Amino acid sequence: MRIRIFWVGKTRARYLIEGISHYLKLLGSLVKVSITEIKDERGKDRERALATEGTSILRQAESFILLDEKGTVFSSLEFAKFLEGKTSADFVLGGPYGVSEEIRANADSVISLSKMTFPHEMARVIFLEQLYRALTILKGKEYHH
Secondary structure, eight states: OEEEEEEESOOOOHHHHHHHHHHHHHHHTTSEEEEEEEOOOTTSOHHHHHHHHHHHHHHHOSSOEEEEEEEEEOOHHHHHHHHTTOSEEEEEEOBTTBOOHHHHHHOSEEEESOSSOOOHHHHHHHHHHHHHHHHHHHHTOTTOO
16 A cells, blocks of 8 residues: 655654654554655745645645545544545645645545644644554554554
8 A cells, every 4th residue: 555645834843853764663663654744834924825835735635535634534443434445645744824725625535633623744743643543453463442
């Protein structure tokens, strides 16, 4: 399986960078995974920033699953079932402003990590952990209890 992840902006906090590195290493033994950082447009008008970030996302990801607070909430087992049988998947995570309506409209699916809201940089680590958990469930490895 090949997974591409597109997220807006750099991860700045060291502890989050370490968490991302940790889960990317674990994921590397299960799938081919790549991360593309989309330049964030901080300091611009919100709508203009979202439009510019959205254009960058759509240039690189044609068919994608959006992570958004308004998406479908899955349990870990349901997320594993959602991924089952896929040979590839592209995921998009927005930046501090979220994503534009154009991105939401172009997404194949919209899923949420939780009904709670997380800082976008922290959501990256949480998503990578859940991705790892789902793949270990599908491969029958002992991780999920």
